[in-house]
Amino acid sequence: MFYSVKEDFLHYLWRMKKLHPNDLVTTDGLSVSVIDYGTYNVDSGPDFFNAKIELDNTVWAGNIEMHVFTSDWTKHGHSRDRAYDNVILHVVYEHDKSVQEDPVLAKIPVLELKGKIPRSLLDSYLTLMQSMDEIPCQRLIKNVDPAKIELWKHALMIDRLLQKANQTAAILYHENNDWEETFYILLARYFGSKVNTDPFGMLAMSLPWRIIQKNRDKSLSIEALVYGQAGMLDAGYTDNYFVQLREEYRFLRQKYELKPINPVSWKFSKMRPVNFPTVRLAQFAAVIQQSTGLFSKILKAEKTEDLRQILRAEPHSYWDNHYRFGKESPVLHKAISNDFIDLLIINTIAPILCLYGKTIDDEQYADKAIHWIESLKAENNHIVQLWKSAGVKVKTAFDSQSLIHLKTKYCDDFKCLQCKIGHEIMRDSD
Ligand code: SF4
Numbered sequence: 001m002f003y004s005v006k007e008d009f010l011h012y013l014w015r016m017k018k019l020h021p022n023d024l025v026t027t028d029g030l031s032v033s034v035i036d037y038g039t040y041n042v043d044s045g046p047d048f049f050n051a052k053i054e055l056d057n058t059v060w061a062g063n064i065e066m067h068v069f070t071s072d073w074t075k076h077g078h079s080r081d082r083a084y085d086n087v088i089l090h091v092v093y094e095h096d097k098s099v100q101e102d103p104v105l106a107k108i109p110v111l112e113l114k115g116k117i118p119r120s121l122l123d124s125y126l127t128l129m130q131s132m133d134e135i136p137c138q139r140l141i142k143n144v145d146p147a148k149i150e151l152w153k154h155a156l157m158i159d160r161l162l163q164k165a166n167q168t169a170a171i172l173y174h175e176n177n178d179w180e181e182t183f184y185i186l187l188a189r190y191f192g193s194k195v196n197t198d199p200f201g202m203l204a205m206s207l208p209w210r211i212i213q214k215n216r217d218k219s220l221s222i223e224a225l226v227y228g229q230a231g232m233l234d235a236g237y238t239d240n241y242f243v244q245l246r247e248e249y250r251f252l253r254q255k256y257e258l259k260p261i262n263p264v265s266w267k268f269s270k271m272r273p274v275n276f277p278t279v280r281l282a283q284f285a286a287v288i289q290q291s292t293g294l295f296s297k298i299l300k301a302e303k304t305e306d307l308r309q310i311l312r313a314e315p316h317s318y319w320d321n322h323y324r325f326g327k328e329s330p331v332l333h334k335a336i337s338n339d340f341i342d343l344l345i346i347n348t349i350a351p352i353l354c355l356y357g358k359t360i361d362d363e364q365y366a367d368k369a370i371h372w373i374e375s376l377k378a379e380n381n382h383i384v385q386l387w388k389s390a391g392v393k394v395k396t397a398f399d400s401q402s403l404i405h406l407k408t409k410y411c412d413d414f415k416c417l418q419c420k421i422g423h424e425i426m427r428d429s430d
Contacts, residue, residue, distance in 0.1 A: 353368060
């Protein structure tokens, strides 16, 4: 065997009671009868607390510790740690050395599991752990009941939303619980996509929402504030629009005592021109200019179409034939695409709505966020393609989001023993 089992597999076998009672015999030949498997402990200390076993007609109550090798006990220094004083059974995969060398260890009965794990269960485990596929269970998942996958997807979606909501909570805390300011920063960060998230975030933090509100009756002022704070108006371009922006920003900068961010933060390389930060800033300026209270409008929205109305905005016509300042390009209208609006709904609106519901203890907001995600079509990316080729249904954004979460938080780290699909695969091999 090239791959040895890991300790979490031993925990799994014990937690799920997968070992055959006849196989439970210590290395000293005493039969072990488990009365209580104990409570699984994921923190420091023994792996299972308060177990109860019968060893050769004597009942023992205490803790259980597990290792791949018996010698791991000594390696981990457990003999010197009082937390392990009450260990009544040492469960190991392989009994690799004489326990006599460690007098503490010598007193603890050892249960060796090598050769006692049901063959098909071990095979399924090793198939998953040794898989070279990007999704380790890619060839096994077709045997899993789709209803079980659906249930698991629901739990994953909630987990993903809560995780994003927690990230949003950090911004909310920083912004003194101002929901409008928080949503404005969140929106800005998402307009930056992966590459320009930070400069977009810094820009929004350097340009308070109240200043946007005070100037929103004049689109040129908002555009000047956005490009000026982005540090993009110091160049010497002479076209009319650029000169107007620069003049307007000079005035507003002085009025509000603003300090622009460093323009070197912006990244343009390896990017399609339609995603250049200059274009995204134009779209962002258009969205924030058209509405007084974006967040309060979102709270009132009922359908995703209401959200699309809030986020649909026309950038300045200058960008119809520009991707950057001072350089003309073939005409292409740069309105925000429906696909990008959907991503904004998934990644900014749904999480903040969830956080809001959690804050005021009202579940209907999380339900609404999930309902909106269910009504959007699935994203199309490499991870989605992998799931589709494994035969998993991916129709809505709910499907794609939950499966992206599964791939990045479980499959990539081989956390199959913590995954409901992994449990089903192992169950089928009992
Ligand atoms: S974590 Fe779950 S879905 Fe991912 S490979 Fe393992 S069993 Fe399959």
